[in-house]
Amino acid sequence: MVDNKRPLILVTNDDGVHAGGINSLIEMVRPYGDVVVVAPNQSHSGMSHAITVKTPLYINKIKEEDGLNIYKINGTPVDCVKLAINKILDRMPDICVSGINHGSNSSVSAHYSGTVGAAREGTINGISSIAFSLLSYDSGADFSSCVEVFLPIFKGVLEHALPEGILLNVNAPYIKGLKGARVCRMARGKWVEEFIEHEDPRHRKYFWLTGHFENFELDASDTDEYVLNNGYVSVVPLKTDVTDHDSIELFKAFNYETSIIH
Amino acid sequence: MVDNKRPLILVTNDDGVHAGGINSLIEMVRPYGDVVVVAPNQSHSGMSHAITVKTPLYINKIKEEDGLNIYKINGTPVDCVKLAINKILDRMPDICVSGINHGSNSSVSAHYSGTVGAAREGTINGISSIAFSLLSYDSGADFSSCVEVFLPIFKGVLEHALPEGILLNVNAPYIKGLKGARVCRMARGKWVEEFIEHEDPRHRKYFWLTGHFENFELDASDTDEYVLNNGYVSVVPLKTDVTDHDSIELFKAFNYETSIIH
Numbered sequence: 001m002v003d004n005k006r007p008l009i010l011v012t013n014d015d016g017v018h019a020g021g022i023n024s025l026i027e028m029v030r031p032y033g034d035v036v037v038v039a040p041n042q043s044h045s046g047m048s049h050a051i052t053v054k055t056p057l058y059i060n061k062i063k064e065e066d067g068l069n070i071y072k073i074n075g076t077p078v079d080c081v082k083l084a085i086n087k088i089l090d091r092m093p094d095i096c097v098s099g100i101n102h103g104s105n106s107s108v109s110a111h112y113s114g115t116v117g118a119a120r121e122g123t124i125n126g127i128s129s130i131a132f133s134l135l136s137y138d139s140g141a142d143f144s145s146c147v148e149v150f151l152p153i154f155k156g157v158l159e160h161a162l163p164e165g166i167l168l169n170v171n172a173p174y175i176k177g178l179k180g181a182r183v184c185r186m187a188r189g190k191w192v193e194e195f196i197e198h199e200d201p202r203h204r205k206y207f208w209l210t211g212h213f214e215n216f217e218l219d220a221s222d223t224d225e226y227v228l229n230n231g232y233v234s235v236v237p238l239k240t241d242v243t244d245h246d247s248i249e250l251f252k253a254f255n256y257e258t259s260i261i262h
Numbered sequence: 263m264v265d266n267k268r269p270l271i272l273v274t275n276d277d278g279v280h281a282g283g284i285n286s287l288i289e290m291v292r293p294y295g296d297v298v299v300v301a302p303n304q305s306h307s308g309m310s311h312a313i314t315v316k317t318p319l320y321i322n323k324i325k326e327e328d329g330l331n332i333y334k335i336n337g338t339p340v341d342c343v344k345l346a347i348n349k350i351l352d353r354m355p356d357i358c359v360s361g362i363n364h365g366s367n368s369s370v371s372a373h374y375s376g377t378v379g380a381a382r383e384g385t386i387n388g389i390s391s392i393a394f395s396l397l398s399y400d401s402g403a404d405f406s407s408c409v410e411v412f413l414p415i416f417k418g419v420l421e422h423a424l425p426e427g428i429l430l431n432v433n434a435p436y437i438k439g440l441k442g443a444r445v446c447r448m449a450r451g452k453w454v455e456e457f458i459e460h461e462d463p464r465h466r467k468y469f470w471l472t473g474h475f476e477n478f479e480l481d482a483s484d485t486d487e488y489v490l491n492n493g494y495v496s497v498v499p500l501k502t503d504v505t506d507h508d509s510i511e512l513f514k515a516f517n518y519e520t521s522i523i524h
Contacts (some may be wrong), residue, residue, distance in 0.1 A: 016435060016485045023463060028347065043316070045315055045316075046312055046313040046314070047310075047312045048309075048311035048312045048313075048340075048379065049310035049311065049373045049374055050308055050309045050310045050312040050340045050374070051308040051310075051471060052308070052471060053307055053308045053471055056307070056460075056462070056468035056469060057464060057468060057469045057470070057471070058398070058465075058467075058468055058469075059469065059482070059519060063343070064330050072286040078310075078374075079471070082455050082457075082471065083457070083469060084446075085455075086455045087456055087457060088457075108502065110311050110504065111311045111382065111386070111502070111504075112312070112340075113309055114312075117310065117373075120373065121399065124370055124373070124452050125435045125452060156516060160516070163512075165506075165508060166506050166509055168513075176520045183510055183516075184514040185505040185507060185510060186395070186503055188427070188503065188506065190386050190387060191339040192346075193344050193348045194348075195344075195345070195348055195349060198318075200318070204320060205294070205321075206318035206319060206320055207318060207319045207320070207345060208318045208319070208492040209313060209314060209315055209319070209341070209344065221399055223451045236515065237263045237504055237505065237506040237509045237510060237513055238504050238505060239504055239505070239506040240370065240373070241447070241448055241450065242373075242500050242501055242504050243445060243450065243498055243500060244427075244428050244498065244500060244501040245423060247428055248445055248447060248499060250359075250425075250500055251430075251445040251497065252287075252445045254418060254445075255408070
C-alpha cells in the first residue's frame with residue numbers, strides 16, 4: 001500500500017477529518033513521506049484517552065492519492081490510532097502527528113484532550129508522536145504562522161526519534177510574528193467550571209459545561225502558559241509512565257502496607 | 263445539606279451508579295462520614311478523562327437518606343466530579359473515591375480508565391482522591407476480600423491528606439487470602455489489540471475492540487503487575503503533572519528552539 005522507502009506518517013486529530021487544522025497538518029507533513037490519515041468522522045473534543053468498547057467501529061476510505069490516503073472512523077482519536085496500527089497500515093509508522101487542534105491543550109488541558117490522547121496512544125505503541133494545537137477555537141483559523149514553527153519540530157522528531165515513553169505536547173499562540181519555540185513544563189492550574197444552566201423544552205433543568213482556565217503559577221517562566229503568553233510555541237515532553245516515583249518511598253513509610261498483612 | 267462536622271466523602275465510578283462495585287464502595291466508606299454519590303447513569307468504561315462538551319447534562323437525585331445522597335448524571339466520570347463540586351455539594355469534599363471498578367486499571371490501563379479519570383479530576387481540584395479496581399469483569403463479583411485491604415488505605419488517606427497533585431491508583435487481584443498491599447510503580451506495557459471482525463446486517467464490515475495486556479517487564483518486582491500476580495493489592499501514586507522533567511534539558515539542547523527564531 002505504501003512505498004517502504006519513504007517515511008510513513010500517521011496523521012490524526014480530535015476535531016474530525018474535515019477540520020481545517022488537520023488539513024493544514026497534512027499539507028505540512030506531506031512533502032516528508034507517505035501520509036496516512038486516520039481520523040474521527042466528527043468532532044471528538046474533550047475525549048481524552050477514551051476508547052470505544054461498547055459499539056463496533058467502521059473504517060471508511062475517503063481519499064486515495066499518490067502518497068496520501070485518508071480514512072475516517074466512527075470512533076475516538078485513540079480508536080483511530082489503534083485501528084491504523086492494527087488494521088490499516090502494513091507496517092508501523094515512523095511518526096504519528098495529531099492535530100492541529102482548534103484550541104489550547106496546554107497545562108492540565110492535556111488530560112482532557114483527544115489530540116494529546118491520540119499522540120499518547122502512538123507513544124504507548126512505540127511510535128514517536130507529537131500533539132499540535134493552536135490557541136484559537138475558530139473553525140476558520142489561519143494556521144500558517146504556527147505551521148512555520150511546528151515544521152522544524154516535526155522534522156527534528158522525524159530525524160531523531162523521541163525517547164521511549166515520551167510524547168511532545170506542542171501549543172502555539174494565535175498571533176503573527178511567533179518568536180520561536182521553548183521547551184517547558186506543564187503549568188499547574190485547573191479549569192474553573194461555570195456550567196450554563198437552562199431549562200429544556202420539557203422544563204427539565206440542564207447544565208452545559210463551560211469555564212475558564214486558572215493558572216496557579218502566573219510568574220513561572222519555565223511553564224507552557226508563560227511561554228505562550230510571551231509569544232512562543234510551547235514544547236512540553238509528556239510521559240506515559242505517570243507514576244510519581246518520588247513519592248513511592250513516602251507512601252511505603254506510610255501505614256498502607258503493614259496494617260493489612262493477613 | 264450535609265453535616266459539616268463529619269467528613270464529606272464524594273463517591274463516583276465509571277461502571278454506572280447501579281454497578282455492584284460502587285455499592286460495595288458506598289458500604290465501605292459510609293461509617294466514616296457523610297457520603298454523596300455522583301455517578302454516571304450507565305456504564306462509561308474506557309472513558310478516560312473525557313468530558314462532555316457537545317450536549318447538556320442532567321442531575322437526577324435517586325436516593326436521599328441520613329448521611330447518604332445519590333445522584334446520577336448522563337455524563338462521564340469526570341463530568342460527575344465537576345458537577346458534584348460545582349453544582350451539588352455545598353463545600354469541597356474531604357476525599358473522593360472512585361470505583362470499585364469491575365476490571366483492572368493497572369499499568370497503562372490507568373490511561374484508558376474512567377475510574378482513574380474521575381480520581382485525577384478530584385486531585386486537579388485539590389481533593390485527596392483514590393481509584394479502586396478489582397481484577398474481575400464479572401458484574402456479580404464478590405468485593406468482600408478486596409474491601410478488607412482497601413479500607414485501611416481509605417482510612418489512611420482520610421486521616422493524612424495526599425500530597426498536592428498525587429492520586430492513588432489501587433488495584434486488587436480477584437482472589438481470597440490477599441496478602442496485603444504494596445506501594446509500587448506502573449509496569450511498562452501495552453494492550454495488544456485483536457479487533458473482532460464481522461459483517462453487520464447491511465453487509466458492512468465492522469471492527470470491535472478487544473485484546474490482551476502485554477507486560478514489558480515481567481520480572482520487575484517493584485511494578486503493579488508483579489505485586490498483583492503475587493497476591494497483593496497494588497498502590498500506585500500517580501501524578502497530575504505528567505511533564506517528563508528529566509528530558510526537558512535534553513530537548514532544550516536539541517534543535518527545536520534555535521532553528522526557528524524569527
